Amino acid sequence: xxYPEAKIFVVSDTAYSVEFGDEIxxxxxxxxxxxxxxxxxxxxxxxxEIIPSYRSVLVIYNPIxxxxxxxxxxxxxxxNQLEELSGKAGKTIEIPVCYGGAxxxxxxxxxxxxxxxxHEVIEIHSSADYLVYMMGFMPGFPYLGGLDKRIAAPRLxxxxxxxxxxxxGIAGEQTGVYPQDSPGGxxxxxxxxxxxxxxxxxxxxxxxxxxxxxFVPIDEQSYRALGGEPLD
Numbered sequence: 001x002x003y004p005e006a007k008i009f010v011v012s013d014t015a016y017s018v019e020f021g022d023e024i025x026x027x028x029x030x031x032x033x034x035x036x037x038x039x040x041x042x043x044x045x046x047x048x049e050i051i052p053s054y055r056s057v058l059v060i061y062n063p064i065x066x067x068x069x070x071x072x073x074x075x076x077x078x079x080n081q082l083e084e085l086s087g088k089a090g091k092t093i094e095i096p097v098c099y100g101g102a103x104x105x106x107x108x109x110x111x112x113x114x115x116x117x118x119h120e121v122i123e124i125h126s127s128a129d130y131l132v133y134m135m136g137f138m139p140g141f142p143y144l145g146g147l148d149k150r151i152a153a154p155r156l157x158x159x160x161x162x163x164x165x166x167x168x169g170i171a172g173e174q175t176g177v178y179p180q181d182s183p184g185g186x187x188x189x190x191x192x193x194x195x196x197x198x199x200x201x202x203x204x205x206x207x208x209x210x211x212x213x214x215f216v217p218i219d220e221q222s223y224r225a226l227g228g229e230p231l232d
Contacts, residue, residue: 016072090210092129095216097192124151128148129212164181168190
């Protein structure tokens with residue numbers, strides 16, 4: 001449910017959590033995005049960091065500021081005066097994906113488990129628009145909502161020691177993309193040549209919360225042409 005009024009919780013002596021509901025939904029995410037944008041634009045509150053998640057915003061503040069004692073009331077007032085869609089709209093990003101084979105080691109097994117062909121899984125996965133609910137796990141990793149339940153699948157019982165950067169995976173009713181080489185337990189169905197995170201760029205992150213992602217199937221030749229590393 002969406003709370004009639006936002007709830008403010010003490011997380012530590014330097015942080016509050018502003019929560020908008022107990023569900024993961026676009027409506028709750030819109031409120032999270034709106035408050036994040038509002039706080040990010042505020043230059044008077046003693047804020048050190050603003051971290052949005054599925055249904056809340058973590059606000060880390062300077063406790064020695066003379067304004068710190070007024071922060072809970074300010075947060076509550078701001079959170080309860082938001083227009084649901086008043087947050088800054090995100091951008092739409094198309095992410096090319098080479099599905100299956102060595103690029104998506106779990107695609108064949110997932111298709112068999114679901115009684116689908118690999119082509120049907122690819123078509124279902126690439127036909128949806130996905131909302132970036134939040135970033136986490138590692139720099140640049142997007143948690144994407146909107147996965148069709150027909151291809152939802154649990155994490156692997158034994159995670160892989162190394163998942164290549166660019167791998168596109170499924171876990172539960174989410175999909176996501178590994179921005180760096182990493183251990184991981186998501187079911188891998190493809191790989192993108194795009195860099196989701198590069199600390200040397202002026203804007204290191206390709207995606208942000210509230211963005212929309214569309215996956216576009218490509219073949220191996222196109223994958224290599226776009227800079228993807230070949231898998232021998």
